[in-house]
Amino acid sequence: xxRTRELLREHDTRFLAxxxxxxxxxxxxxxxxxxxxxxxxxxHLAIGYRASTVRMAVEIGRHRGxxxxxxxxxxxxxxxxxxxxxxIEDFATAMAAPRGLGRIFPRRFLLGDHVIHELDIRFALGLxxxxxLAQLAAVLDTQVRIPNPFxxxxxxxxxxxxxxxxxxxxHGEGPSVTGSAAHLASVLAGRLWALRxxxxxxxxxxRHRVSGEATPxxxxxxx
Numbered sequence: 775x776x777r778t779r780e781l782l783r784e785h786d787t788r789f790l791a792x793x794x795x796x797x798x799x800x801x802x803x804x805x806x807x808x809x810x811x812x813x814x815x816x817x818h819l820a821i822g823y824r825a826s827t828v829r830m831a832v833e834i835g836r837h838r839g840x841x842x843x844x845x846x847x848x849x850x851x852x853x854x855x856x857x858x859x860x861x862i863e864d865f866a867t868a869m870a871a872p873r874g875l876g877r878i879f880p881r882r883f884l885l886g887d888h889v890i891h892e893l894d895i896r897f898a899l900g901l902x903x904x905x906x907l908a909q910l911a912a913v914l915d916t917q918v919r920i921p922n923p924f925x926x927x928x929x930x931x932x933x934x935x936x937x938x939x940x941x942x943x944x945h946g947e948g949p950s951v952t953g954s955a956a957h958l959a960s961v962l963a964g965r966l967w968a969l970r971x972x973x974x975x976x977x978x979x980x981r982h983r984v985s986g987e988a989t990p991x992x993x994x995x996x997x
Contacts, residue, residue: 776881777912778881778882778885778912779881781885781906781908781909781912782881782884782885782888783869784906784909785885785888785889785892785905785906785909786865786869786888788904788906789888789892790862790865790866790869792904793816793858793862794859794862796812796858796899798858800812800899801813801816801858803898803899804898805891805894805895805898806893806894806895806897806898806965806967807891807894809846810846810849810850810894811853812895812898812899813853813858813861814849814850814853815849815891815894815895816853816858816861816862816865816895817849817850817852817853817856817861818845818846818848818849818891819865819887819888819891820852820856820861820862820864820865820868821848821849821852822875822876822879822884822887823865823868823869823872823873823876824864824868824872824873824874824876825848825874825875825876842924882912882916882920883916883920883922885909885912885913885916886913886916886917886959886963889905889909889910889913889959890913890959890960890963890965892905893905893956893959893960893965894965897960897968903954903956905956907940907941907955910938910941910943910955910956910959911938911941911943911955913959914936914938914943914945914955914958914959914962915943915945917931917959917962917963918931918936918945918946918962925962925963925964927962927963929983930962930980930983930984931945931946931962932946933946933947933948933949933979934946934948934949934950934951934976934979934980935947935948935949935950935951935974935976936950936951936952936958937950937951937952938952938953938954938955938958939952939953939954940954940955941955943955948976949974949975949976949979950974950975950976951972951973951974951976951977951980952972952973952974953968953971953972953973954971957971957972958972961980961984962984964984966981966984966985969981969984
């Protein structure tokens with residue numbers, strides 16, 4: 775098993791164990807993804823492991839070529855059909871045997887998607903991050919080094935000196951941006967609300983980049 779796959783499996787296993795403890799009220803609350811409840815986010819995570827390429831292509835066609843709108847529609851439709859408890863079990867089953875997009879989507883991006891969306895739920899509930907530091911470091915490495923067709927994190931990070939103050943991770947040269955790994959990763963995923971938790975003379979530049987170029991699938995919502 776590759777290191778990224780191992781990190782993804784560890785992350786998902788821990789997330790599912792903790793998610794089983796959250797209440798119906800917790801799942802019904804708004805997440806930090808605009809227009810998505812925590813229930814919708816869970817549905818998005820569950821469907822990501824089993825959505826067929828044909829189904830996704832059809833949905834994209836229904837939404838005039840927009841992957842973001844198709845993705846949102848599939849998640850919200852599934853949330854209407856399946857309870858949080860059912861989605862957690864769906865997630866666990868599909869995690870062991872991914873199908874469709876779940877088999878072919880790059881694991882480094884899937885790990886980032888799962889980590890960021892868990893943070894969207896946790897921070898919306900006023901909870902601290904329990905995401906592993908190894909997972910956060912891997913997500914940050916992907917964000918600043920690998921071109922992402924959905925969110926231009928690498929472009930946003932270019933020319934800045936980024937440093938996580940809760941683990942041994944830093945990247946780049948230039949005006950400084952410092953904060954927790956979870957908040958850095960959230961900002962680089964387009965979550966503008968997390969900027970308030972960062973410090974340094976490069977924060978304004980990062981704010982300008984993210985606010986000016988954030989894509990619809992970043993789904994930022996202020997807590």
